[in-house]
Amino acid sequence: MNQYNAAKHKKLIVLGKSLEKGVTHKLPESFIHSIIGTLDFFGASAGELQQAIFDLTVAKYKIFDVLGMMYSSEYYQAKPIYAAIEKLVDLYIAQAHVGGFAWFLRGHDLDIEEPHHCDDCIKSYDEFMSLTPEQRAAAKAKLIETFGDVIEI
Numbered sequence: 001m002n003q004y005n006a007a008k009h010k011k012l013i014v015l016g017k018s019l020e021k022g023v024t025h026k027l028p029e030s031f032i033h034s035i036i037g038t039l040d041f042f043g044a045s046a047g048e049l050q051q052a053i054f055d056l057t058v059a060k061y062k063i064f065d066v067l068g069m070m071y072s073s074e075y076y077q078a079k080p081i082y083a084a085i086e087k088l089v090d091l092y093i094a095q096a097h098v099g100g101f102a103w104f105l106r107g108h109d110l111d112i113e114e115p116h117h118c119d120d121c122i123k124s125y126d127e128f129m130s131l132t133p134e135q136r137a138a139a140k141a142k143l144i145e146t147f148g149d150v151i152e153i
């Protein structure tokens with residue numbers, strides 16, 4: 001059984017409520033893919049991934065709500081994926097920025113790095129979101145030119 005920490009859960013909820021005041025999160029689909037991809041990488045089952053996809057894309061729950069539900073769930077506490085869920089909770093708290101949280105999942109490797117605050121990730125996300133659709137397309141083309149078509153934007 002993994003260790004649920006009530007104080008950590010409370011911290012997540014209090015922070016999340018102040019960060020995500022709107023009804024739905026504004027993360028572009030590619031960032032949702034990063035969250036799902038992380039759960040997939042750490043061994044979530046097909047059913048668990050389906051649930052997360054539904055919660056984040058159809059129901060459009062707030063990010064902290066989804067993390068909070070998973071973190072406080074007895075079902076997940078008995079699963080190996082719980083360690084990864086806790087890393088996501090730690091990361092959300094450390095970043096204290098929804099976009100910065102999501103960007104971190106693309107730019108860092110939670111398998112070898114502990115969740116931590118990263119200003120660069122927050123800055124990159126904000127810059128990305130401030131681009132016009134045309135600028136975003138140009139930025140994407142440039143990335144593909146540099147890295148090949150392996151980066152999802």
Ligand SMILES: [Zn+2]
Pocket residue numbers: 104107108118119120121122
């Ligand atoms: Zn970073």
